[in-house]
Amino acid sequence: APHNAPPDIKNALASSNAAKATWDDGTPRARNEWLCWITSAKKQETRERRIKVGISKLSSGMRRPCCWAGCPHR
Numbered sequence: 001a002p003h004n005a006p007p008d009i010k011n012a013l014a015s016s017n018a019a020k021a022t023w024d025d026g027t028p029r030a031r032n033e034w035l036c037w038i039t040s041a042k043k044q045e046t047r048e049r050r051i052k053v054g055i056s057k058l059s060s061g062m063r064r065p066c067c068w069a070g071c072p073h074r
Helices: 007-014 017-025 028-039 044-059
Strands: none
Touching: 007 017, 007 044, 017 044, 028 044
16 A cells, blocks of 8 residues: 655645656555655655655656665565
């Protein structure tokens, strides 16, 4: 089942139509991978950076986080 996006990620997605379109078009597994990649950050500044990077990559049409082992919840 897809994880629910925390408010900071929802707000970031809402700020970019292109990122939101890629997000909405993605599979639940792809969305989980983005969420797990962002929320697995141990420091707040790392999390914020991952949100910015994620929105940028989603905006360019990237469907999954690259070079990451993947969601440990599957």
